[in-house]
Amino acid sequence: MLADIFLNLGLEPGTLVFCLLVVFAGAYLKGYTGFGASMFWVTSLSLVLPPLEVVPMVLIFEVVTSIVMLPQIWKDIRWNSILALLIGTWIATPIGIYGLANLPADPIRIGLAIIVFIAAILILRGFALKREPGQMATAGVGLMAGVLNGSMGIVGPPVILFYFSSPVGIVAGRASIVAFFIGTDTVGSAMFASQGLIGETVLLRTAFFLLALVAGVVLGNHGFLRTNVETFKRTALFVLMALSTALAIRAVN
Numbered sequence: 001m002l003a004d005i006f007l008n009l010g011l012e013p014g015t016l017v018f019c020l021l022v023v024f025a026g027a028y029l030k031g032y033t034g035f036g037a038s039m040f041w042v043t044s045l046s047l048v049l050p051p052l053e054v055v056p057m058v059l060i061f062e063v064v065t066s067i068v069m070l071p072q073i074w075k076d077i078r079w080n081s082i083l084a085l086l087i088g089t090w091i092a093t094p095i096g097i098y099g100l101a102n103l104p105a106d107p108i109r110i111g112l113a114i115i116v117f118i119a120a121i122l123i124l125r126g127f128a129l130k131r132e133p134g135q136m137a138t139a140g141v142g143l144m145a146g147v148l149n150g151s152m153g154i155v156g157p158p159v160i161l162f163y164f165s166s167p168v169g170i171v172a173g174r175a176s177i178v179a180f181f182i183g184t185d186t187v188g189s190a191m192f193a194s195q196g197l198i199g200e201t202v203l204l205r206t207a208f209f210l211l212a213l214v215a216g217v218v219l220g221n222h223g224f225l226r227t228n229v230e231t232f233k234r235t236a237l238f239v240l241m242a243l244s245t246a247l248a249i250r251a252v253n
Helices: 001-011 013-033 037-045 051-076 079-102 104-124 133-153 156-164 170-194 200-208 212-225 229-252
Strands: none
Touching: 001 200, 013 037, 013 051, 013 170, 013 229, 037 051, 037 170, 037 229, 051 170, 051 200, 051 212, 079 104, 079 133, 079 170, 104 229, 133 156, 156 170, 156 229, 200 212
């Protein structure tokens, strides 16, 4: 029976071990920072699997890891700002899709990477909003996230920078980022399922990687709880800078 399971996964032993390590590492990153796992998973897993199989699986990974984290972060989530962000994102995603169909993607990726990198440096150097933005301004950030989501499949950077520069604090910001991704990734998973892109193989592989997902996100969250706020903030911003650099390199190549 075990041999049948491995056969149905459709992966060579070496590929399977590589995927397990990547899934665990991405889950740890998600548990610690609250973000960055999707880009890490997509970039790494696409080396050995077709993107059409990777993307829906990564969406499910994000939903699963976020749900695992939810009981721990629930009390710190800023629900009002998340609702405004999600509304803006859902409204603007079709605009981004239109841009994807009519504009060159690489210059947009490079521009996003530069903006994110500079914004992360500014926050590292002490830039912060003096008060929490209102609903209209927050929805505006959601609109930017929606445009990026539709045009490049990248929704996180505006929301991450929004919370990290906000006076709500790192704990509430991290919790809210995770909750925001539940909203976007659940909708994304449903859209992929409606197009028949989440088949038996994707579900079977997701189930097989479940233990690595849960172990990684639990250990990552434990690491966050043991670190101090400033160390976490610096680490998370360096991760964001690294991801923006990777995005720029991908666009150039």
